[in-house]
Amino acid sequence: MFRKKDLLGLKDMSAEEIISVLDHAAGMKEAFVGGKPLSLLSGKCVTTLFYENSTRTKNSFETAARFLGARTMSVTVATSSVQKGESLIDTGRTLDALRTDAIVIRHSMAGAPALLAANVKASVINAGDGMNEHPTQSLLDLFTMRDKFGTFKGLRVVLVGDVKHSRVARSNIWALSRLGAETVVVAPCTLIPKGIEELGCEVSYNIEDALIGANVVMGLRIQRERQKAGLFPSLSEYNSEFGITAERLYGICENAIVMHPGPVNRGVELSGDVADCENSVINEQVTNGVAVRMAVMDILVGGR
Amino acid sequence: MGSILIKNGTVIDTTETVADVFIEDGKIMRVGDCSGVRADKTIDASGKFVLPGLVDMHCHLREPGFEHKETIESGAYAAVKGGFTSVACMPNTDPVIDNPALVRYVSVRGEEAGYARVYPIACITKGQKGAELSEMSALKKAGAVAFSDDGKPVTDSGVMRNALEYARTFNMLIIDHPEDPAVSGDGVANEGANATIAGLRGINRAAEEIAIARDIVLAESLGAKIHIAHVSTAGGVELIREAKARNVKVTCETCPHYFCATDEEILSYNTNAKINPPLREQSDVDAIIDGIRDGTIDVIATDHAPHAADEKNREFDLAPFGTVGFETALSLAYTYLADAGNIGMTDIVRLMSHNPAKLLGLPVVYVKPGAMADVVVFDPAREWTVRADELSGKGKNCLYDGWILKGKVTNTIVGGKIKC
Numbered sequence A: 001m002f003r004k005k006d007l008l009g010l011k012d013m014s015a016e017e018i019i020s021v022l023d024h025a026a027g028m029k030e031a032f033v034g035g036k037p038l039s040l041l042s043g044k045c046v047t048t049l050f051y052e053n054s055t056r057t058k059n060s061f062e063t064a065a066r067f068l069g070a071r072t073m074s075v076t077v078a079t080s081s082v083q084k085g086e087s088l089i090d091t092g093r094t095l096d097a098l099r100t101d102a103i104v105i106r107h108s109m110a111g112a113p114a115l116l117a118a119n120v121k122a123s124v125i126n127a128g129d130g131m132n133e134h135p136t137q138s139l140l141d142l143f144t145m146r147d148k149f150g151t152f153k154g155l156r157v158v159l160v161g162d163v164k165h166s167r168v169a170r171s172n173i174w175a176l177s178r179l180g181a182e183t184v185v186v187a188p189c190t191l192i193p194k195g196i197e198e199l200g201c202e203v204s205y206n207i208e209d210a211l212i213g214a215n216v217v218m219g220l221r222i223q224r225e226r227q228k229a230g231l232f233p234s235l236s237e238y239n240s241e242f243g244i245t246a247e248r249l250y251g252i253c254e255n256a257i258v259m260h261p262g263p264v265n266r267g268v269e270l271s272g273d274v275a276d277c278e279n280s281v282i283n284e285q286v287t288n289g290v291a292v293r294m295a296v297m298d299i300l301v302g303g304r
Numbered sequence B: 001m002g003s004i005l006i007k008n009g010t011v012i013d014t015t016e017t018v019a020d021v022f023i024e025d026g027k028i029m030r031v032g033d034c035s036g037v038r039a040d041k042t043i044d045a046s047g048k049f050v051l052p053g054l055v056d057m058h059c060h061l062r063e064p065g066f067e068h069k070e071t072i073e074s075g076a077y078a079a080v081k082g083g084f085t086s087v088a089c090m091p092n093t094d095p096v097i098d099n100p101a102l103v104r105y106v107s108v109r110g111e112e113a114g115y116a117r118v119y120p121i122a123c124i125t126k127g128q129k130g131a132e133l134s135e136m137s138a139l140k141k142a143g144a145v146a147f148s149d150d151g152k153p154v155t156d157s158g159v160m161r162n163a164l165e166y167a168r169t170f171n172m173l174i175i176d177h178p179e180d181p182a183v184s185g186d187g188v189a190n191e192g193a194n195a196t197i198a199g200l201r202g203i204n205r206a207a208e209e210i211a212i213a214r215d216i217v218l219a220e221s222l223g224a225k226i227h228i229a230h231v232s233t234a235g236g237v238e239l240i241r242e243a244k245a246r247n248v249k250v251t252c253e254t255c256p257h258y259f260c261a262t263d264e265e266i267l268s269y270n271t272n273a274k275i276n277p278p279l280r281e282q283s284d285v286d287a288i289i290d291g292i293r294d295g296t297i298d299v300i301a302t303d304h305a306p307h308a309a310d311e312k313n314r315e316f317d318l319a320p321f322g323t324v325g326f327e328t329a330l331s332l333a334y335t336y337l338a339d340a341g342n343i344g345m346t347d348i349v350r351l352m353s354h355n356p357a358k359l360l361g362l363p364v365v366y367v368k369p370g371a372m373a374d375v376v377v378f379d380p381a382r383e384w385t386v387r388a389d390e391l392s393g394k395g396k397n398c399l400y401d402g403w404i405l406k407g408k409v410t411n412t413i414v415g416g417k418i419k420c
Helices: A015-033 A055-067 A088-097 A112-117 A135-149 A167-179 A207-211 A224-228 A235-242 A282-302 B072-081 B100-113 B136-142 B157-169 B193-198 B206-222 B234-245 B256-260 B263-268 B282-293 B329-338 B345-360
Strands: A045-050 A071-076 A102-107 A123-129 A156-160 A182-186 A202-204 A216-219 A257-259 B004-012 B016-024 B027-032 B041-044 B049-052 B054-059 B084-089 B117-120 B174-176 B226-228 B250-254 B375-385 B404-414
Touching: A015 A135, A015 A167, A015 A282, A045 A055, A045 A088, A055 A071, A055 A102, A055 A123, A055 A135, A055 A282, A071 A088, A088 A102, A088 A112, A102 A112, A102 A282, A112 A123, A123 A135, A123 A282, A135 A167, A135 A257, A135 A282, A156 A167, A156 A207, A167 A182, A182 A207, A202 A207, A224 A235, A257 A282, B004 B345, B004 B375, B049 B345, B054 B072, B054 B329, B054 B345, B072 B084, B072 B100, B072 B404, B084 B345, B084 B404, B100 B117, B100 B136, B136 B157, B157 B174, B157 B206, B193 B263, B206 B226, B206 B234, B206 B250, B234 B250, B234 B282, B250 B282, B250 B345, B256 B282, B256 B329, B282 B329, B329 B345, B329 B375, B329 B404
Parallel strands: A045 A071, A045 A102, A102 A123, A156 A182, A156 A216, A182 A202, A216 A257, B004 B041, B004 B049, B054 B084, B084 B117, B174 B226, B226 B250
Antiparallel strands: B004 B016, B016 B027, B049 B375, B375 B404
């Protein structure tokens, strides 16, 4: 079993450690879907510390923590106040003094969870840091893929969208390459970060080529401000070249499952019919997210 | 003034010879056999190097305005601990050094401290705003040794053109911080695989190379001289090499961190590895060393950039750029350049003492009778582990914390006085 104080990212985890979390999450999902709350974390306190807005991830963690019997605390800090407000380290020490057992942190800056982890006694769970990692999102993606295919060996996973700014892409590439899947990232060159191949993926600028033989097609969120920053000329041109549409899937990989970390920009990353099609597992991903986060919290906090 | 006898060291300036060095009245009086000479203080330099004092043409002493990071006194003391007898400090203080009174203030504070000689570099433009030229003649008369808006580039090519020509009137050097901010944007690390792995925003090498190319073109078309600060990329070295081959009056410096470290250092979010320009890749390190070997790079400067602990111990994106460098520069140059067989010790003297002195119009010290007694004793056999918290300056933000280096400064003599 995976035994560390913190979950900061998947780049530091072995295939065995990842699999052990997924195995543990299977039991958690059964309890969660069956509506049978657990008491594995009774008497424990889990704090969410979010420096970026995120309703779904925060709710997912809080649901998971409460389902395990933990108390939850929530600290929301507007990103704009980071520079003038209390330092991250001081905030962390305050939470330690409040006897929290785990801090779930979302931060706009890469490495912030590592900095926090080095300065607090509580377990730190990275709920997304800048462009670095979003390990629990990737774990829920992996859980969903394994649920559908039973294995990662030989799976072709195509990630389409803003790879450059995506922590979801990075965590998934780290994990999938270790688990024996084949990962392809697809985007215009301006949205591909330099050297991404070294994480263990192929790069393609053509979605139709990339989709050949795909088992999983995952859309990555396109933020409107990237267009304003000049990385692509318009959302409509993005969609016409890189949008995941039923026509593109049909005849190439129509049996592939369609995933998205959410929230979906319909008509940008995915067409509406794809988001709602029977191969779309977007809502299952949300349920699996709770299971995976229960597993992570139980592993990190339950035994301490 | 007490006399000093440095016995039996290997004296290195343009040549290497074993000799005694006798210092009196602030001057080197005798070099050779001094067995009959009595001195107030004797230093046994057997097995050690005796070098001209080092000259750093690029450092930040932070005073006035940022005394919590470093003061002129603490910085000048750290400088002599590293073998620097003269340092030229950048004007990006608060207020910036753009008027004669502030130039004199820095000089006076340096004299009061009484460690390394402190020479102010003044701003190219008023307020470092990149628009109107500073009063270069008045600043020169007050004691400025060069002009730079370091920390910021002069992005307006028209302003830089005027600066180069106006400075030429007074035979003063312009030192440019080469960076196109439209390309570097809000990057915090070298754009490449390691920034991608860490999820940090990249600074493309083009940001530096565009500015170097612009500066070369300006210098070439105007027949003016220019000095490029902290060159870090292979492409930058090549641009300067080609320009020198065409006799463009361009000179440049690099810093120890660009020949001994790569952007792998950022993978752990070590904010002491957050430096501008950023640490690059191994191929750049190799190209910097090639540039040092073939003379393309004229100077090794420290870009000593002290910061307070709390400023560095935070999110990588929020930490300020820079590492301290005075107390490690000569050991790094010895370890990675001389001991590694890339260049000889006479080259190190040229790069770290003679060339920067010439560029700034300061006295050039040879270890010869009659010379100003700015002398360093360096023990090449001494291996030591860098401990950031044991450094002498106020800023402990040291990239090299925990590194094992070869060779250490044992004594620094400024104007005939032992400073450490």
